[in-house]
Structure formats: structure tokens, C-alpha cells
Amino acid sequence: MSHYTEQIMEISDRNALMAALADMGFTKDKVKTCAEPTRLEGYEGDQRNQRAHVILPRKHVGGSSNDVGFERMPDGRYRLHVGEYDLHRYGKAWQDQLMQRYGYHVTLTDVDLIRDGYRVVEENKVGDAIQIVLSDD
Numbered sequence: 001m002s003h004y005t006e007q008i009m010e011i012s013d014r015n016a017l018m019a020a021l022a023d024m025g026f027t028k029d030k031v032k033t034c035a036e037p038t039r040l041e042g043y044e045g046d047q048r049n050q051r052a053h054v055i056l057p058r059k060h061v062g063g064s065s066n067d068v069g070f071e072r073m074p075d076g077r078y079r080l081h082v083g084e085y086d087l088h089r090y091g092k093a094w095q096d097q098l099m100q101r102y103g104y105h106v107t108l109t110d111v112d113l114i115r116d117g118y119r120v121v122e123e124n125k126v127g128d129a130i131q132i133v134l135s136d137d
Contacts, residue, residue, distance in 0.1 A: 004040070004050050004066065004081045007095065011102055012076040016109065017054060020101035024094075030060040040067040040081060050081045061086060104130055 011017050014033075021031055032038075037051035043064050052069025061068050066083035068090055073079055082090045107113070108120065113134065122133035 003084045004048065005084060005087065006050075007080045007082070008073070009070070009078050009080050009095070010099070011070070011078045013102075013106055013109075014054065014072075016102050016105040017070065017078065019105040020098055021054075021056070023101045023105075024098060026056055026060065030057070031055065032057055037071055040069045042066050043083070043085070052081060054078070062089060100128075100130060104132070107132055 018028070018031065018033075022028065032055040034053050034055070037053055038055065040048045040050045040052055040055065041058055042048050043058060043066050048066065050069060050071070052067070052071045054070040056068040058065045058067045065086050067081075068083075068086065069081040070078040071081060080095065117136045118134040119136075120132055121135040122131075124131040124133075
């Protein structure tokens, strides 16, 4: 049985999380969302003790993988659950890319920016970063 590792993510917006996951290949049909935390499934189909509200089912994570889950904590942030076996694919580099895509989607839906009339006029990839140019005209 593979041990789960936990990482508290600076993610609190479920819609932006879902958009970021879609950017990374986990479209809505490959993600399970739950109002109540649901037990994750291990690579042998066993129910694990870890629970999550947003689940990447093991069949979409990779062969011999556990589910990957995002558990909403009482403070609104999400805790990421990844099996040790899957850290080679869903470790720091993947988590960094997820955070970048998450930040991008949070910016695009920022209520204050929208209310103030800003819109995206240009997007550029600069190395590993995404540069967003906003305009209010």
C-alpha cells in the first residue's frame, strides 16, 4: 500500500483550481468533485483514509496509481494528497505548474479588476512565467 504525502496549497478558489487542472489535461470529465469529502481510492481499488473534495481518479492519474485529491480545509485552502509512488509525476514541478495556472485563472476572474474595467489584452510566455497585460480602455 502506497503512503500518501500531503501538501497544503495556497489554493482557495475551486473554479480557478478546476480551470488550472483542465489546462494540465484534467478536463471536467477526468475530475470528480464532491460537496462532502470523499475517501480516496488506492491503486488496488481499496478505500483510503484520506478524503478530498476534488479528486483526480487513479484511472486518469496513471497505471498503478492512487487517486490524487484536493481536500478543502476549514480555512478555505486545499490540501493536496498524492501517493508516494506518484510523486515523480505530481511532485514539486507539477505542483508549481498547477499554481502558475491557478494564479493565471484567479487573475482573469479578479472581481476588482473586472469591476474597474480591466481586460486582458495580451498574454506572453516568458521562460517559465506567464506575463499578462491588462488594459482599462
